[in-house]
Amino acid sequence: MPRRTPSTPIRPRRSTRHRLAASAVLAALVVAGTACSPVQSTDNQAGGGASDTAATAKDVFGDPADPAKVNHGGTLTVALSADPDKLDPSLSRSLYSRYVFHTMCEKLYDLGPDAKIVPQLATALPTIAADGLSLTIPLREGVKFADGTTMDSTAVKLSIERGLTLAGSGRKSELGPISSVQTPDAKTVVIKLSKPFAPLTAALADRAGMVLSPAAVAKLGANFSTGPVCVGPFKFANRVAQNSIKVVRDPLYYAADKVHLDAIEYRIITDSSIRSANLRSGDAQVADSLSTQDAPEVQKVSGMTVLQSESLGYQGLTVNIGNADGIEKPSKQLDTPIAKDPRVRQALALSIDREALVKSIFNGLNTVACSPVSPKSPFSSDAAQVCPAHDPAKAKELLSQAGVSTPYKVSMITSNNPDSLRLAQALQAMVKEGGFELMIKPVEYTSLLDQQDRGDFELLQLGWSGRVDPDANIFSFVGTGGSQNVAGYSDPELDKLLTDARQSQDQAKRVELYGQVVAKLQQADPIIYMYRQRNLTGVSNKVLGVQTYPDGVLRTAFAGLAK
Amino acid sequence: MRRYLLHRLWQSLVTLLLATIVVFLGVRALPGDPALALAGEDRDPESLRAIREQYGLDDSLPVQFWQFVSHAAQGDLGQSIRTGESVNTMLRHALPVTIELSALAILVASLIGIGAGVVAAVRRGRPAEWAANALALLGLSVPNFWLGLMAILYLSVALGLFPASGFVPFFSDPVGNLHHLVLPALILGTGLAAVIMRQTRSSMLDALSADYIRTAEAKGLPPRAVIGRHALRNSLIVVVTIVGLQLGALISGAVVTERIFALPGFGKLTVDAVFQRDYPVIQAVVLVTATAYIVINLLVDLLYSVIDPRIRVRGEA
Numbered sequence: 001m002p003r004r005t006p007s008t009p010i011r012p013r014r015s016t017r018h019r020l021a022a023s024a025v026l027a028a029l030v031v032a033g034t035a036c037s038p039v040q041s042t043d044n045q046a047g048g049g050a051s052d053t054a055a056t057a058k059d060v061f062g063d064p065a066d067p068a069k070v071n072h073g074g075t076l077t078v079a080l081s082a083d084p085d086k087l088d089p090s091l092s093r094s095l096y097s098r099y100v101f102h103t104m105c106e107k108l109y110d111l112g113p114d115a116k117i118v119p120q121l122a123t124a125l126p127t128i129a130a131d132g133l134s135l136t137i138p139l140r141e142g143v144k145f146a147d148g149t150t151m152d153s154t155a156v157k158l159s160i161e162r163g164l165t166l167a168g169s170g171r172k173s174e175l176g177p178i179s180s181v182q183t184p185d186a187k188t189v190v191i192k193l194s195k196p197f198a199p200l201t202a203a204l205a206d207r208a209g210m211v212l213s214p215a216a217v218a219k220l221g222a223n224f225s226t227g228p229v230c231v232g233p234f235k236f237a238n239r240v241a242q243n244s245i246k247v248v249r250d251p252l253y254y255a256a257d258k259v260h261l262d263a264i265e266y267r268i269i270t271d272s273s274i275r276s277a278n279l280r281s282g283d284a285q286v287a288d289s290l291s292t293q294d295a296p297e298v299q300k301v302s303g304m305t306v307l308q309s310e311s312l313g314y315q316g317l318t319v320n321i322g323n324a325d326g327i328e329k330p331s332k333q334l335d336t337p338i339a340k341d342p343r344v345r346q347a348l349a350l351s352i353d354r355e356a357l358v359k360s361i362f363n364g365l366n367t368v369a370c371s372p373v374s375p376k377s378p379f380s381s382d383a384a385q386v387c388p389a390h391d392p393a394k395a396k397e398l399l400s401q402a403g404v405s406t407p408y409k410v411s412m413i414t415s416n417n418p419d420s421l422r423l424a425q426a427l428q429a430m431v432k433e434g435g436f437e438l439m440i441k442p443v444e445y446t447s448l449l450d451q452q453d454r455g456d457f458e459l460l461q462l463g464w465s466g467r468v469d470p471d472a473n474i475f476s477f478v479g480t481g482g483s484q485n486v487a488g489y490s491d492p493e494l495d496k497l498l499t500d501a502r503q504s505q506d507q508a509k510r511v512e513l514y515g516q517v518v519a520k521l522q523q524a525d526p527i528i529y530m531y532r533q534r535n536l537t538g539v540s541n542k543v544l545g546v547q548t549y550p551d552g553v554l555r556t557a558f559a560g561l562a563k
Numbered sequence: 564m565r566r567y568l569l570h571r572l573w574q575s576l577v578t579l580l581l582a583t584i585v586v587f588l589g590v591r592a593l594p595g596d597p598a599l600a601l602a603g604e605d606r607d608p609e610s611l612r613a614i615r616e617q618y619g620l621d622d623s624l625p626v627q628f629w630q631f632v633s634h635a636a637q638g639d640l641g642q643s644i645r646t647g648e649s650v651n652t653m654l655r656h657a658l659p660v661t662i663e664l665s666a667l668a669i670l671v672a673s674l675i676g677i678g679a680g681v682v683a684a685v686r687r688g689r690p691a692e693w694a695a696n697a698l699a700l701l702g703l704s705v706p707n708f709w710l711g712l713m714a715i716l717y718l719s720v721a722l723g724l725f726p727a728s729g730f731v732p733f734f735s736d737p738v739g740n741l742h743h744l745v746l747p748a749l750i751l752g753t754g755l756a757a758v759i760m761r762q763t764r765s766s767m768l769d770a771l772s773a774d775y776i777r778t779a780e781a782k783g784l785p786p787r788a789v790i791g792r793h794a795l796r797n798s799l800i801v802v803v804t805i806v807g808l809q810l811g812a813l814i815s816g817a818v819v820t821e822r823i824f825a826l827p828g829f830g831k832l833t834v835d836a837v838f839q840r841d842y843p844v845i846q847a848v849v850l851v852t853a854t855a856y857i858v859i860n861l862l863v864d865l866l867y868s869v870i871d872p873r874i875r876v877r878g879e880a
Contacts, residue, residue: 079728079825081837085601086647093603123788168613170602222617225647241646242651242835243730243827269728269825270835274715278825281719281727328608446595446840455597476607483607 043248048504060308061113065260065545075263076543078556079275079284081269083242087271088225089210090162090169095465095552098207099288103247103264103557104146107209108137108156109201115312115376115468115550117205121151125201132196132505133229137189137204144252145213146235153183159212160191166222173476173483174203196503198510202469206551233259233557243268260545260560276538279304285543285561288554290536291419292362298538307537309548310367312374313466313473317343317412317427317528322488323455331480331488336458338410343402345525347395348459350388351434352427360533361419361426369532370465371518372473376508376550379470383515388522395434406435412459413451417441424461452486459487463533465552470514471502478526489526571864575857582853583635583846587628590845596620597644597753597840618644620842631846637838640850641843643836650847653832658851660730661829663740664820665746665813669806672755677802679756695760700844702757707816711823712751718746728825743826755809762805766798773797800870807863814852816858 027235089105092098110120119125121143126135143151160181163171176197182190191200198266203209207410216229233255236248240244245266267284269275272291276298279287290298299306300333321339323329338344354368370387373380399406414424421442428438438459447541451457466473475498493516506563522529531560535552545559598614599606615621634641640650670687683695683853719727725746731739770776771794779789818830825831836844 077729083645085603085645088647091647093601093606110662168610168617170610172609173607176697223647239646239647239648240656240827242832243825267728270822274825275714275729276824277712277715277720278727281715281723283719283727283729444595444838446600447836449599449603449606450595453596544685 006211018549027464047543050494051536051560054378058308059310059550060306061549062305062307063538063545064547065558065560067258067260067560069563070260070544072260072560073262074260075265076261076286076556076559076561077265077267077284078554079269079278080266081270081272081275081287081288081289083270084245084266086225087228087239088234088247089207089212089228089230090166090171091169092207098551099554099556100247101230101247102232102553102555103169103208103234104228104232104236104250105207105210105212106232107205107207108139108211109205109209110331111205111468111549111551111553113288113547113549115374116281116378117201117468118299120205120209121156121187121211125261126191126204132198132503133193135168135193135200139187139189140254141187143231145215145229146229146250146252147213147229148217148252149213151211151213151231152186154186155211155214156189157183157430158182158217159210160189160208160216162212162217162485163208171203171208174199174206174208174472176200176203196505198502198505199469202467202472205468209473220347220390234261234264237263258558260558261556264556278449279538279540282540285540286335286546286554286556287538288535290538292358292365294534295365295538296363303541305539305541306308307535307548308365308545309535309550310374310376311466311533311535311550311552312376312468313464313552314369314372314374314532314549315366315423315446315461315463315528316369316530317348318452318460318462318487319348319458319526319528320455320457320459320487321526323445323486324488326455327484327486327488331485331490334488337402337404337408341402341404342524343398344404344408346388346403346523347398347434348431348436349522349525349528350395350398351431351436352392352528352530353390353430354392357423357426361422362503362531362534365534365536366531367534369529371521371529372477372527373470373514373518374468374473374532376549377468377470379511381511384511384518386509386518388524390434392433392435395436399435404435407432407437408435409437409439410459411439411441411457412439412461413443413448413457414461415445415448420461427461455486455488463511468551470517471498474498474514475502475516478521487526489524489525491520494520494524512550564592568865571861575861578857579850579853582626583850586846586849586853587631588624589820590840590842591624593837593840595840597842600838600840601644614644618642618843631843635847635850640847643841643844645836645841645844646841650843654829654847654851657827657829657832660827661814661817661821663733664710664744664747664751664817664826664828665810668752668755668813668816670796671748672804673758675752675756676759677763677795679760681767681790683760683764684767685790687750689769692764694809695764696723697755699760702753702760705753707750707754707819708823710753711747711820714746714750730826743824747820747824747826750823751813751816754816755806755813758805758809759802763798763802766801767794770797772793800867801868803863803866807860810856819862 072392080096082096084100085094086092093551104121108122110118112118121140123138125139126137128135145151177194178191179194180192185261213229220227233253235250237246237248239245248263269278272294276294278284282302295306298304318549319338322333324332324334351445358366358368371384373384375385414420420438452460469480476484478489479498497513497517501510505511537548537554539546542562543559543563547555598611601614602610608653619627643650679695686692715727718724726868730743733740776794779793818834821828821831833848
């Protein structure tokens with residue numbers, strides 16, 4: 001069960017030829033006719049206003065398909081909001097590739113709907129040695145890759161070692177201090193570590209734990225993404241650049257009887273409104289990442305369901321404290337009040353009314369966040385969810401104590417998409433009361449990443465999609481020298497807490513340590529956490545068994561078309 | 564004619580080289596880093612270095628330019644930084660879609676534009692002309708994105724007449740292919756139809772007041788023959804020029820239309836590549852577009868000589 005902090009009760013808000021020619025003529029007429037008409041609600045929309053949204057602001061993960069209620073066969077079309085990157089588990093870096101991987105590349109471990117780690121290609125959770133330096137993983141037997149070769153410990157060893165050594169691998173840091181991978185027999189893998197690394201099991205429940213066909217790796221090498229072969233309910237069929245990816249059922253899959261669909265086509269439709277329109281027209285049966293503006297409309301259409309899961313990540317404001325010469329250079333304290341004095345950052349945090357922000361900008365669908373630890377994480381606690389109340393008067397007082405004259409001008413860079421701009425404008429109005437004058441500098445997303453890494457910002461609005469283990473949400477972002485510590489923040493005491501937490505095998509101790517980490521972060525505020533996004537997925541009732549889990553990955557592999 | 568052709572070919576090659584240099588430098592002048600765009604959330608300095616090294620992004624600009632041009636000259640346009648796919652394959656899939664979409668859009672635009680232009684000229688000062696002018700104004704003013712969105716909402720979602728997205732190759736299902744392309748072609752052709760209509764009307768008005776038309780009428784030719792065989796044919800040369808000149812607008816329109824209808828075409832490929840700073844894809848797309856633009860303009864010039872033989876004589880002089 002997710003825990004909520006008492007100080008910030010998060011309340012769900014109520015809140016053919018001739019036919020073709022005839023169609024073309026009609027199209028021309030309607031296009032001309034509609035050019036001046038306002039958009040009307042469709043007739044089959046249920047009544048009710050904004051209050052309908054309120055009832056939807058809770059997790060709806062979807063249910064597994066009842067085999068008696070689904071047809072065997074058919075193609076499912078999923079409208080994806082972004083193009084997945086390389087279909088190579090070692091090189092992939094986008095959330096969207098995980099949507100596709102889940103259908104064709106199973107992992108040693110998976111995440112259950114309760115965010116708990118469960119075995120997938122392994123048969124049990126790893127046995128961890130008392131010193132934390134060795135993990136023994138038992139493997140499923142009789143499992144075949146899509147190319148017909150056998151999945152065994154050698155394949156697992158090759159996959160993990162590839163993640164550690166392949167040039168440009170995105171898995172290296174996730175796999176931590178692995179010193180060797182041993183294969184005592186075909187169904188057992190032993191991972192040796194140079195120092196304890198608790199987040200490893202969680203990493204093996206993501207791309208680092210995907211097992212690749214050694215035959216395909218030998219054949220394709222670094223170009224594995226052009227014809228990925230793994231173990232999964234489906235296998236890769238084709239990809240049309242920046243447009244679609246198709247996977248087809250794999251008859252060699254060890255649980256092929258549980259697979260209902262013949263194929264899944266992922267169609268890339270980046271515009272949220274058009275994605276919703278495709279869902280409503282029936283051209284797609286599933287649409288991911290609905291905007292908080294579109295979701296209530298889709299919800300009202302009969303025959304549609306909106307799946308919702310709270311993100312494990314966060315959206316926040318990063319303050320540039322010591323990123324003077326770029327992230328790759330050692331941090332150097334910046335000489336601005338907001339960088340030098342934690343009281344100024346605390347004042348900014350106190351000026352933000354997170355509840356109002358979530359309600360007014362996101363239809364009450366997103367949830368308030370004050371820490372990098374998701375309330376759904378097994379490492380969360382009341383201490384990790386403490387949230388300072390909105391207090392603009394205290395903010396002004398802190399600014400006064402810091403000797404800063406108000407209004408204190410701060411410039412913030414943000415992505416130039418409509419949602420980010422709306423958020424920035426709301427923040428601008430909100431922090432005024434606390435004595436801040438926020439200047440918004442919208443930039444295109446890729447430029448934003450560039451400016452962020454170069455340290456060319458004072459305040460930056462961006463988020464993190466989140467991982468189940470808090471270490472992956474904190475260490476690289478605020479740990480000294482962390483690979484994503486764009487704030488340039490450094491605190492040896494915090495580093496020690498984080499290192500102790502990642503090296504401890506004792507869950508209770510880790511929970512306690514992360515509580516202390518959050519308290520420290522709220523004192524220093526290198527990142528001001530604001531809210532957690534809700535993963536909103538529109539699903540047509542013509543398809544059953546589509547699910548979303550807290551990791552944000554859309555699960556369609558065992559779905560089926562309704563009878 | 565041969566000399567004219569050789570001269571034009573030489574000019575085309577120089578233009579192409581200049582376009583290549585401009586795009587190569589222009590892409591690198593954009594803020595943002597392809598390695599960062601690829602790494603996204605999971606970036607760390609080591610990965611970024613590996614990505615830059617893998618794609619030669621850490622080489623000097625002259626080395627990068629030479630790599631691009633020397634490989635392109637051998638027909639190898641490189642590998643996408645984002646997906647790892649061969650850019651040649653990406654273009655092979657995307658080009659036919661955009662060519663077909665553009666051809667259909669030109670067909671739709673020509674049918675509507677020439678038809679409405681002739682009516683507006685022949686029925687000058689009457690309601691038919693006003694209606695044609697109003698439609699042209701609308702076609703020019705309404706942005707493709709909005710029109711496309713409206714078409715999806717009304718024709719796909721509400722009436723279910725056309726698919727809202729997707730594409731079927733012509734040779735695997737010709738009817739399905741046309742069904743998927745009617746709406747995008749109509750949206751894409753709207754602006755061009757308006758331009759063609761206005762140009763046809765203007766040229767027809769000039770032609771209809773010319774001496775040879777009066778002579779044709781005096782000879783007792785029926786109005787249909789006077790308009791169709793004499794006035795319209797002489798007006799068409801301008802229309803052909805307009806279609807050629809509007810090709811750039813058509814391609815930029817295709818960018819929007821393909822994104823709205825999720826068509827796997829060139830326009831969508833271009834925009835996505837720019838957002839992702841996928842240098843090899845952007846360079847290849849611009850190179851192919853520049854080549855197409857130059858070739859089509861060359862063909863339009865050659866078409867003049869078919870429609871009006873005097874142009875050829877001047878070209879050879």
